[in-house]
Amino acid sequence: MDERGATVAVDARVGHAGTRIDLDDVTRRYRVGDVDVTAIEGVNLHVDEASFVVILGPSGCGKTTLLNMIGALDAPTSGSVVVGGVDLTHATQAARAAVRRTTVSFIFQTFNLFPGLTAYENVKFGADAARRPGAGERAAQALARVGLGERLRHFPHQLSGGEQQRVAIARALATGNPILLADEPTGELDFRTGVQILEVLEEQARAGMTVLVVTHNREIARVADRVIELSSGRIVADGPPPGGRARIADLQW
Amino acid sequence: MVTREDPGRPGSRGMWLRWSLRDLRQRWAAVVAIALVMAIGIGVYAGLGSTATWRTLSNDASFAELGMHDLRATLSPGTFAEEGSLAAAAAGIAGAEQITTARERLIVDSQIDASSPGRPVLTAARLVGMDMGARPVVDGLWLREGAMPVVGAPVPQAVLEGAFAEHWGLPARGRVTLAGGRVIDYTGVGAISEDLFYEGPEGSVFSTGELAPVYLPLAAAQAIAGRPGQVNDLVVRVGAGADRDAVQAELTEALAGLGVGATVSTREEAYAVRVLYEDIDNDQLFWNALAGLILAAAALAAFNLISRIVESQRREIGIGMALGVPRRTLALRPMLIGLQVALLGTLAGIVVGVLVGRAMLDLLESFLPLPVYRTPFQLGAYGRAAVLGLAIPLVASAIPVWRAVRAEPITAIRTGHLVARASRLTDWTGRLRLPGSSLTLMPLRNVLRTPRRTILTAVSVGAAITALVAVMGMLDSFGRTIDRAGAELAKGDADRVLVQLDTFRPIDSPAIAAIRDAPAVGEIDPGLRLPATALAGDGGEDLDLLLGLIDFEGAAWTPTIVDSAGAPGAGIVLAAKAATDLGVRPGDTITVRHPVRRDDGTFALADSRIAVSGVHANPLRAFAYMDLAQAGLFGLAGATNILDAYPAAGAGPADLQREVFTREGVTMSQAVGRISEGFDAALEQFTGFLVIAAVAVLALALLIAFNASRISVEERRREHATMRAFGIPVRTIMGVAVREGVLVGLLATAVGVGAGVVFLDWMLDSLARTTVPDVGIARHVAPTTLGIAAAVGVVAVAAAPLFLVRRIRRMDIPDTLRVME
Structure with a gap:
């Protein structure tokens, strides 16, 4: 990846309040057919500084549910969720939308790029959504940041999977929002491309963002500042990676 | 192996059926x-x-x-025979045993005053004296409403023709006055078979409302007409298998033997029979074309x-x-x-x-x-x-x-990103640097990304709009034609009253002077109105003309000339439709077959070569005009049979009509302002049917537009979820969907209106030429039609997503984003 020297302007609120995440005794239950399913139970989680956090666990352990609540896409059944200083526990739809617009940004496993927009326009969408001034410039910078400065006018179908995910990251970066939420960002990608994506994400954490990555891949957790392990909706481990933080270059899967 | 006995196995028909039912x-x-x-x-x-x-x-x-006659013997105008003599002549022919029934009638022209306060109804009438109680029936009376007349009632009783009564809004029973001040009661409304569709009096524009057939017992008609014991018409039915041609020939010969001139015509020659059957095929051409178009759109x-x-x-x-x-x-x-x-x-x-x-x-x-x-x-x-x-x-x-x-x-x-495909057009448009935010660009980009889908949607909505424009455009064109005709006749003075005379009278005769001097009459312009035929030659179709001779220089009303070669009064001024059908232009010469009055007062037909001096603005093909100074060509110099009359100061057309009706020689008077009602009635059939078609097409178009748009929104649900994940408000997302709908709708409307106009032109050029040959219908698509087309094409397509706002608002964003495509 080239052009990493370029920086993307991050929202002025990045800092203690802007990146802070507080979950207290959070429980989330769903009703599936006739059955009540507890996806998350009694979770307490606090992220108070910019860092690279990995939420680890097997399928169905509740990690995506947790990410959705942090991302203001879902609300807890009980407990409280405060993100970037905004209490989302009983927030209205509009208030949640405002948090998604200005505080968090998403990277999805299946990218979810807009197929009708070019790479540049997809990224610009992020800046437009967050109502950032100079959206075009931010988009160009973000694409350059992820090494796609030469592919501005390409549509998603003209890009490889890795390139599409990088466009998705650039879109998230262009929002300028301080919290980056990534749900299995390497799930659709081969090892080499996945590593490139992790490098970009790690770099954002170093640049002052809070990056939360949800994954079932233990290898990825090795490069995190902090690993939160979930099992059956509960946090079973929370701390630095066992054996210390590894370099991305050392990863294997 | 797939078996019917094991519906649960993959591949069994039962499983697919159940799956389909779940679908x-x-x-x-x-x-x-x-x-x-x-x-x-x-x-x-x-x-x-x-x-x-x-x-x-x-x-x-x-x-x-109604026992429609097989043969009808009509005595020459002004000729009458003793009652019973015509039937006797029929009974005396060699083939008399083939005749099952014969009935004599007396048919005479008259006038009728069926006015009510504020609504003058003063028109020509035709009294039909007939044997009303006779069985078996020949040309029997169909009583639509009311009761049959009582023979010998103190005030003569009759049945009034139903369409006439309906046209003027007359009740089913009432009292009217005939020529000579003879008051009669009509006890009901109805018609005989020949009048199920009838022509108006000679020289009239439309039949409905201009001629009142009145059916009376034969004796009553004879008394009113001053022809006691006389008849002038015989209707005959022949048995099954009869040699009708032979009976016709023998009857013609037998009547000639009576010393009266008579014409024996067949049932198929009757106007009602001709029109009612011919119209079916012509009309069906229209409906087939429309139905085909609507079906194609569907x-x-x-x-x-x-x-x-x-x-x-x-x-x-x-x-x-x-x-x-x-x-x-x-x-x-x-x-x-x-x-x-x-x-x-x-x-x-x-x-x-x-x-x-x-x-x-x-x-x-x-x-x-x-x-x-x-x-x-x-x-x-x-x-x-x-x-x-x-x-x-x-x-x-x-x-x-x-x-x-x-x-x-x-x-x-x-799944996922690997599914994404796009056309070469999309790849090419990527090079375009379009202004605006990504949300502003998104609708256009989406439309361009899937051109096949966009075009298919636009074409399917457009097809419905095509049908809509074609059907409503037809209504517009008819409406415009009616308006043009009405405006042309009422030009300058809608109070103008056409006064039809019973015969050709000298302009300086006392009868004309009496009309001119009537207190309610301000001014009159005498003219002539004659039937004529423009001969096409070269195997073309001859055209019936209603030839009006007017004073081009002095008359208050003259036709609007839209194209001319020299002074209009120097030749004949034709309708544009007539000129087109004859293949002539101003400056060309046509042959006109017209009546010429001989010295003994009888008429003969003559062919004259007349230069086409101009084309007038009336869309009705039959209307043609010459200068009154050329009346000599018809042997009618100094004579008139129609007057343009204008009310005196302080009087209205109704006053004028009432006054002139009582004057000698007047058979009918009609305010030109009311003539457009006749146009409406004449085109009622088409406009009525077209309204039905328009309602169906409108429903179709809305349904197609809504569904196409709804499916498009459904296909975009993942993108909508992504937008929502980025905090884009639902109203903004709806705005994107609506703008995308507008783009598709504009394309659909452009396709639909364009194709609709082409189809409309085709219908008017090919079908209307056969179906409504007498009217020059120019294509007209009203702004209202374009507005409705745009409303269906743009507004309905664009607004359809709004019906799905609840679904987008309640969307489970994580679930939708997780869905694999």
């Missing part, structure tokens, strides 16, 4: 919507297709019910909508292929969607067809009342419609299914 449960709204689209298409097709047979059967039954829409549903099963078909399920088995499930649409659409189409047929029948009965309406279920028309209704959705399904099962399994089962 139906999941997509019932879409299936019902497509089925309704088809239902309207095939319903209109079946409904419109039924009317031709209904009309033929009803005409047959009605003429049979078929196209069904193809679009079913394609989109099948496309959404692409991955599941791919999985089936990957699992080794035969393609024909995989095709079963999506084909069953087509079958569901076909069955539902056909059933609903039959209901729609019955409703359309019912509406058509109501209209037929109102504008063309017949004593008997035979409207059996038209198995043939509905059978054809059902076959089309079943075939179209199946074909519409087969094409996308064929495409889907031909795909490589590995391609079909791809």
